[in-house]
Amino acid sequence: MKHVLRSALCCVLLLLSAPALADSVIIGTVSSAETKKPIPDVVVTANSPNLQGEQVAVTDAQGNYRIPQLPPGVYTLRFYREMYRPFARADIKLPLDRTIRVNVELLPESFSEEIVVTGGSPPLLDFGAIGRGISDFFGGRRNSNPPPPPSTPPSTSASPAAPPTERTTSLPQQPFSDMYFKSYGVNPTIDTEEERFSTFSVDVDRASYALARGYLERGAMPDEQAVRVEEFVNSFDYGYRSDPESPFSVHVEGFPSPNRKGYHVVHIGLKAREVSRQQRKPTHLVFVIDVSGSMNIENRLGLVKQALRLLVNELDERDRVSIAVYGSTAHLVIGPTSAAEKHKLMEAIDEFYSDGSTNAQAGIELGYSIASEHVLKGGINRVILCSDGVANNGITDADGIWERVRAQAAKGITLTTIGFGMGNYNDVLMERLAQVGEGNYAYVDQLEEARRIFVQNLTGTLQVVAKDVKLQLEFDRKAVARYRLVGYENRMLTKEQFADDRVDAGEVGAGHSVTAIYEVKLREPTDTFAALRIRYKEPEGGDSRELEKQLPSSVLRPAYGRTAPPTRLSYVAAAFAEKLRGSYWIRTLSWEQLHALWEALDEPLRDRPDVKELGALIRKAQGLDRRTDRFEQLTPVVSMDFDRVPVIK
Helix, strand or coil, X not given: CHHHHHHHHHHHHHHHCCCCCCCEEEXXXXXXXXXXXXXXXXXXXXXXXXXXXXXXXXXXXXXXXXXXXXXXXXXXXXXXXXXXXXXXXXXXEECCCCEEECCEXXXXXXXXXXXXXXXXXXXXXXXXXXXXXXXXXXXXXXXXXXCCCCCXXXXXCCXXXXXXXXXXXXXXXXXXXXXXXXCCCCCCCEXXXXXXXXXXXXXXXXXXXXXXXXXXXXXXXXXXXXXXXXXXXXXXXXXXXXXXXXXXXXXXXXXXCCCCCCEEEEEEXXXXXXXXXXXXXXXXXXXXXECCXXXXXXXXXXXXXXXXXXXXXXXXXXXXXXXXXXXXXXXXXEEEEECCCHHHHHHHHHHCCCCCCCCHHHHHHHHHHHHXXXXXXXXXXXXXXXXXXXXXXXXXXXXXXXXXXXXXXXXXXXXXXXXXXXXXXXXXXXXXXXXXXXXXXXXXXXXXXXXHHHHHCHHHHHCEEEEEEEEEEEXXXXXEEEEEEECCHHHEECHHHHCCCCCCCEEEECCCEEEEEEEEEECCCCCEEEEEEEEEEECCEEEEEEEXXXXXXXXXXXXXXXXXXXXXXXXXXXXXXXXXXXXXXXXXXXXXXXXXXXXXXXXXXXXXXXXXXXXXXXXXXXXXXXXXXXXXXXXXXXXXXXXXXXXXX
């Protein structure tokens, strides 16, 4: 398997390296747009379809850089420096045997008015070569909104002293270039006469919520395609109790919808069995750390190191840790080391630094090689990838990578991905790797998020208690006329796939909870309105098992205000996500009304730090949202009343 994969990869790389002539040069100077002074230590990367991988240079004390021995072609340059905005220049045409100068002025991180560019054309915030092969494989797209094409090409000259030209262009609506997402659409409302089964794979990730928070706290609305409703809903603790006699406990409650007349919101929660810290299995964790040039901005690598230190402090003598890093190449920093030797691990964490381009495949291959050679029998064997998801060198055979990751997961070596950074970030790749690797996907936008993953929820993060978990609701046509699953668009399954053990699904860690929100239109009172089925496998695999529970109509409360506060919280989280992604189904609910729903939560819950933060984010989004209401002609006025079903006038 390994020989075939490497042979295929070598063939691809040989094909990509066909252009042998590399006699052209790009030079330039990087200076501050505010002070006009040169900026040293700026990481400059050059990408082109004609170039194997990525060429990297760093500016000297005078702000000068030089990238020699380039094949002719069309290039994208990117400029990274802490305390300055990441910047990209695209469509730079480099002729054979020529030297061209591209000067740029960088804006400080806090600047938001305009970009001043010297040396030719205005900036095109194009995703360029970074991650394009992988992301196009999934049909994703970047969120940047480039200005019109330049009217004049970049200056070309054999002399470094070519006179620059100046242009000024407004910032695009999205301030973070090269953020790569994929849209899965929005679930429709379905008539039970057409299909009464709703089936999906569970998802306990929360990366989408952390990403949206990262946008909002930087003063920008998140890209609509970055919003996955289920990850917002599953970002909050609803206080479910676990059942020691069952692998899952089930919690169901409903209430009249605050924004869809005649519909009820149904909250369905599952809680996996708890495992104490003492009962947790021993672990071998292989960290694969991206140390490429793009990880040197926004203190990404610094945040990775802080997160690792938190984790090491939580592990004990049962656990072993290995650390590998990758830039242009991959290498081992420290082999399997007992977590009791914390000083050794802390020294290893301090050792690595940012350098080179981004050979993600080399890093993943090395991580799996270490994990395979040092399998901890009867324990948890996991590769943990920490990266911004950029993969511009090495991952050229997407099918080969998925086969490799899937095969290792089948052997019990799972893959967790943890994302870092705003701008130059590939959400599509990170989510997909975790899905195929039977692990989870998280995004760390702040140290507190790392603490939640590695300290507060360590056992659930590491120890899987059920794999390939699928949920299915069979609605009673006599009781339910129509329904809509809110979110889980990229986890949808057919009713036939529910019982098919060959179909992969989500994994659930110890003590983790899964929550789903439905909107249902009721017909007539009945004893039960649906049957809930849960299908899962034991962590070691084998045949799946099935649980079934009838959902009684008695769980449907007469009003929003009569519902348990955690149930109301789940609706606020879901509605917040729906608003951010511009869902048609939430068009009747204004930002002000959504915040009023948040305020209607009981005070003890509202004062919880994560819930208080949710209220603040709703207010931030309200102040930032400048989108034109695409459903303006269809939007009725909603009367908000928490003790009755809201009336649409």
